[in-house]
Structure formats: structure tokens, C-alpha cells
Amino acid sequence: MYILVINAGSSSLKYQLFDMPSDKPLCSGLIERIGTDEAFIRHKILTSVPAQTIERKATIADHTAGLQQMVYLLSDAQIGIIHSADEIQAVGHRVVHGGERFAGATLITPAVKEAIKALFPLAPLHNPVNYKCIEIAEKTFPNARQIAIFDTAFHQTMPAYAFRYAIPEELYAEDGIRVYGFHGTSHKYVSEKASAWLGKPDAKLISLHLGNGCSITAVQAGKSIDTSMGFSPLAGLVMGTRSGDIDPAIIFHLVSNGYSPDEVNDLLNKQSGMQGLTGLNDMRDIRKALEAGNRAAALALDIYAYRIRKYIGAYAAVLNGLDALLFTAGVGENDSAMREQVCSSLDVLNIHLDSSKNSTSSSEIRDVSRAGAAVKILVIPTNEELEIAIQSFELLFPS
Template sequence: MAGHILVLNTGSSSIKYELVDVRTHQRPARGLVERIGEERGRLTHHAGDGPAYERQERFPGHGEGLTAVMEAFEAAGPALDPVAVGHRVVHGGDRFTEAVLIDDAVIAAIEELAPLAPLHNPVNLAGIRVARKAFPGVPQVAVFDTAFQLTLPPEAYTYAVDRDWRERLGVRRFGFHGTSCAYVSRRAAELLGRDLAGLNLIVLHLGNGASATAISGGRSVDTSMGMTPLEGLVMGTRSGDVDPALAGYLARVDGLDAQQVERALSHRGGLLALTGTGDMREVRARDDAEARLALDVYTRRIRKYVGAYYALLGRVDAIVFTGGVGEHDAATRAESLAGLERLGIAVDPARNAEATARERAVSPAGAEVAVLVIPTDEEWEIARQSLALIGDSLTG
């Protein structure tokens, strides 16, 4: 099937995949392997308009999970003969400013950067290694979440910390969700009928992970996530911004070491810490003081970043909501921007409440600042960047 790119998004316990036709934007197949390493694993494979192909069994590791994906293509189609395999890699440090062809040196570099993203880079590498064995001779491309954010100016990425930490250990802000930001910023320009080079945008990627990014002329100029994906907004299980002295305090008064604090902030923080669940849908379904406080904390943090980035940009043409929460939770959109009318930012209740998955403006007609909802499409962005790297000739 010439012209198809297999996109693999390998998570800590999952493999999300899509087969993308780079000529037509169609998706002949997509699927998900979830709960890898658990007793009740599941593979769901969709090919065309037919019924889903499903398997429920234990997938001990990502190798077994990807083997099951190959078997799903054999059993339910379509025939799998990609011109390239595109991989999402979370952390590329300051080494990778764009997508790259994967070779042994790139794998070694991704491995070296694993301490910056210990939950992500190792499993991203697992997917790469398995795919190289499954498709020998097929170009493999790494697309980095951090790459889009490497346009940050020094005053945005520099932490005011010890010079040795900065120079020898590479301590700095990197930022994430770059693949999503690249896609939705281009789509925002097209939706507005404007040239991206002349636009100032604030992109709010709100999912289980969440970030705010200030974009000027298609370039990231500030972003809420930091050296790791922990900093910034309140997330499903991540705390976002806390006092850096918290770790020292907990060590003194409760005997916790740095690893224990980091794990707690990353896995037991955010909405989970405030309500017992990291799922925004479950929080919204409740009507109690705990849930209301969590929602206030969550949306207040977003509003604070919007205000800060407005001040930084000086002019904002559009605010873009994307990600699972940003695309589907009308109440979060409204509450996150409440009280910003003097800045020209408002949400139209009827437009915002519309139940649709399409791209749209949810601000009033003629608003000074457009508020847009744009479903992200990281898989297409990975395919697009992969194609740009390997060349149009391969799609003939």
C-alpha cells in the first residue's frame, strides 16, 4: 500500500497506532493495545467501516503488544506495507530540533535522555526497537514532543539555578505537547483565514496531561511544562506548579526521599489527589465540595497562565482548546476564561455548548480574541513530518 505511514504512539502501558494515507489523509486502520503488563490486556483494531477486531489477553510487554498489532492487520486488514514508521518520542532534549531518521546513534541519544522522561522515553524506545525488527529496511522516523518548543528564547527556557546545573547537567525548560501545538496552530490559521506568521496564539492542550503554550508567528515563545512534563497546569495525576521547597520540607518532616516525592507529584497529584480520580468526566459528574474545589483549582491555574501569556505576547488573536478535556468539556472552557472579558476574551454559551467534534469558534461573532476548539491530530502530524523527512518520491 504505497503512500501509507504507520504511526506508533507507545505509552507506558499502551500502544496507540494508525495507518495514515499521506495522499488522502484517510486512515485505513487504527487501533489501541491497552493495559500492557496487566492480566486483562485488550487490543481493539478498526479497519475501514467494518466491526472492530478485538482480543483480550495478557500482553506481557510492548514486544508482545506490537506482535499482536501485526496479527490484527493480518486477520482484519488492510495489508500492511508502510513506506515508513513514524514514532512519537516525548523527550529529545536540546539535541533534536526536528524529526530524524532513526539509526543506532539516535537510539543511543534517546536512551541517554531517558532520565528527563523516565516514564516515556524507555517505552518509546521499546516501540522503536520492536518496529525495526518487524519492518527491516523500512525507514523509521522519530518525531519529538519537545522539538516544537525549542524555539523558546533564552529568557523563557533558562532557570535561575546554579550555573553548573545548567551547563553540565542541562537543566532548563524544554516543554512538551509540541506535536499537538504544531498541528493545531496551523489549523487555527486556516480556520481564521490568516497567515500563521502574523498570529499570536495561546494553545491550551488539556488532557490527562495539560499545558499552555504561547505561540507567536508559528514559534513557541513560552510554555507551561518545564524540564519534565510535571510543571505547569493541574493535570489528571500531576500536580503542576508547587513550591520547589516542598521536597525538602517533606524530607525533613516525613522522611520522604526525592524519588518518593517525585512519584507522588507525578502519579498521585492533580485531580487524583484532590478528588480520588484523575478523570475529569468523573469529577464533573459529582456535586460535592471536594469536586468543586478541584475544578476551581484546575480552571484558576489555566486562567492565570492565559493572563500571563497575554501579557507576554502583548496581543492575542486566538485561544485554542485541544486535547480530550479541551475538546469535549464545555464547562472547563467557560470557567477557564471567565472574567477575562476586558481582555477581549469571551465564550458564547450557545456555541460553546454545541455537541460536535468539528473545529469551530466558541467565542461570540466578531470577538476581539477568537476562542477556538480544534481537535488535535498528533498522528497526522507525525505522518506529515515523517513524509517531509523521507521525501514525496516514496508515495508514488
């Protein structure tokens, strides 16, 4: 069956079309900078040999226009995969926040849509966009079943002592203030790949999703038992523009010195992290600055790696052992120097990286740990769209 996966960000739209149960996409696409005059579309037809890529700039006012472009490319007379929208039998949607209610793939009903809407305040940049894409897809593909895959769902297995904050009970019971965690779809995908690669279903794993947003998750026997992002995606590791963990008293200090709450929110989410430390948020640009002798870049990279090492130590203790350390997402998969920096000085955990293995690249899982090392260091390309397609198919056809 044809399953279309829609992964919408605040100003972007990724999609893949699968003929399930095959895990090979028929086509994929990315639309960036939605809402600007410099929007960019990259559409790949993967059924042709070699794969055909269409790239062009366009003015795409909103996600509605973006989805219209997607449908046009999918059904184009010359390059299209489908002849009409009726051929799409299911649409899997990435939804960032599912609160405590959703712990797995969910068939979208009016009640589910209302629940997603009720969570807008907890994910104001993403859930409204995810909701809008659901509504557009319902109209565009009226015969398809719409399915939500929540980023928070994988972390619903965390024990209460890991997800509760030490604040008055009513703030949890009435306002839902707790650790939710994010990047769950990615952490689930790579941890399952790692367990299969190791041949160990009960593996103790630490999964590092390092991109512009970063999070680390402790996984045992396929379940999330702790994660670095919290009530929002702001907590935890140092990120591209987010501060990560910070003393909450700093917020009060800033407000008492003239910052408005909105300004503090903007500061910590959009002007901090690597951006705040270096004026740059792309790791590739920071690497270039380091090569040019930029001392701020050197310090920022030290801070970034140090924060990760602290969490690795904490989660190794939580797991009471470790079988493998997993690197994934843009930085995790592609920045060999950061992997080496993170893995340095972790001898006490039996984590030893092989520099020659680490310098190679591949689209497959690869082991970059030293021969004979007790803890494997695995680089695993993530594929959130495939994971969404798999969960959608399994929901419709449970084994």
C-alpha cells in the first residue's frame, strides 16, 4: 500500500512515499524556507536509475502551498509516481507533542485532532503546523487514513522518578508539567537498529541525536528510561540556537533587569547555544571558524562536547552498564571530529574510539570503536520518515 509520510517543521516540509511493506521510498522531497520568497524545493524520484532530482526556488507562502507543490510533483504526468490522490491509502504525520495521552501510533479522529490542538501551548512552533498539515492532507487525500506519530511517544516508558520535577504536585496533576522528551521517533529507530546489529534485544544503549536540535536518551531493552530534553525541547544538551540546561534563576535575573518573558524565551531558544557562543549555528561553519583560529569556536566546541560527556556518564550510571553509544542525525552522523572529541576521556566507561574507522563515511551502520572494546560506538543514519511509515503500517496491519 502507498503510505505518504509528512514531516513538517515550523518552516520546512519533508516527505517520502513508500510502497509498504517495502522500506525503500519511491520518492522523497524537502521544501525549505516556507513563508519566504526564497523557498527551495528538492524532489527526488528514486524509482528511476539513476535517481532523478528536481530542484528549484519558488515562493511558497505557507504549508498549504508546500503540500500543493508536493502533490503536483507526486502526480506530474512526466515524473509522477501516482496518477491521482486516491492512490494514497494512508498518510503518516510527525506530530511533535502528544503529551501523556499518546504512547504510540494513533489513527487520527476528530477527538485526536482536538487533543493535538489542546497541546499547542506546549509546542507552539510545531503542533499548530502539524495540525494544519493534517487538515490539508484530509482534504487532499480524502480516501486515505491519517495517522499521527508523536515525537514524545517513545519516552512514555520513562519511570515517574525520571519524568517528574521536584515541584508542587498540582503543577503536574493539573498543568501537566513534567519531562516529555523529544526526538523520540529518531531515538526509537536507531536504538532498534542497534539492538538488531548487536543481536541483543535487552541492550543498554545511549542514543545521541545531534543536529541543530540535540538530545540524548538512555534506552534499555528497547524502552526509553531517561532523556535530556524536558517539558520543552530547550533542556539538556547545547544546541544550534538553544541554550540547553541553564540555572532557572538566570531567567528571573534577566526579567528583573528589564527583559520581558518573551525576550528571554527568544534569547534562550533562538540566540543561545552555539549561536550565542560563536555567532554561528551550523557546525560546518563553526569548524571553518576553528580552522581560521577562532578562539570562541574552540571554546564552544569544548562546551558542546563536555555537556554530552556529562550526560553519557550520568546515563551509563542510570543504565548500570553500557553496550553501545549511538551517534545519529546531521552532526552525529557527519562530524567525525566531534565524535572523537565526545569519546575522549571516557576510558572509565570502556569507551574507546578508533580514529581510522571514525574517519570513514557510509550510509550504513558502522562501528567506529577500537577492536575488542567492551562498548561499541555505532554511527547509525536516522530515518524518521521510514520509522513513521513502519509504525503507520503496523497500526493498520498488526502482526
